[in-house]
Amino acid sequence: MKKVIVACGSGVATSQTVASKVARLLKENKVNVEVEAVDLKSVDRYMDSSVAYIAITKTTKVYPIPVINGIAFLTGIGMEAELKKLIDACNQ
């Protein structure tokens, strides 16, 4: 199954919350992709195995996969746009 990763500063609150919400939204949209909350330090290791990276921290690097703004899933602001971006990445 394809995978998307979510990472935040400490892995205790926001990444889990966003991962859970995104998983539900993807399911509602019939997109069959695994969502995993990972440690920020290990994000690079998931590049080969993931189709998108949902970031909840400031990203300064350029990643080989689409980077989605995870904050949108916490605030609701711009969420529809980020969800579409995510679904497009999943359907590549």
Added chain:
Amino acid sequence: MKSEIFRRELIEIDMEAKNTDDFFEQMAKKLSSLHYVEDTFEKAIRERESKYPTALPIQPYAVAIPHTDCEHIKKPFIAPVRLKEPVKWCEMAANDVVHDVRFVFVLGIKEAHQQVDLLQNLVVNFQDEGLMKKLEQATSIDEYEAVLMTMKGLEL
């Protein structure tokens, strides 16, 4: 029960703080004296906030959700605080963007996966302008607590 999530003894309205450091110092003292956190909490929350800020840019009321890693927490909690005057708070994932924040919910998460649903529902409630306005207008801890109890989706 919702009342178990929002610890009444941790609710503060019209708290005075000059900046986030001042806020964390006051909260850490209170949380420590009530045995919610370890002595390492204050330093941890300040460091984490400076690296990974927690203000959510919700309109019209920005909300901050500062928290630390689990090892600094003794008992899980959410401390709902309304600041008397807004404090400058940096935005999550947009560290240079600063917001005037009056509503802070300090999250004491003991186990990473525990409060996922709760947090999801909490942020949905933060987007409810009517509810946030009521929090803004509450004139007592009883009133503040009563509004918090109307938050949707927090039944455990």
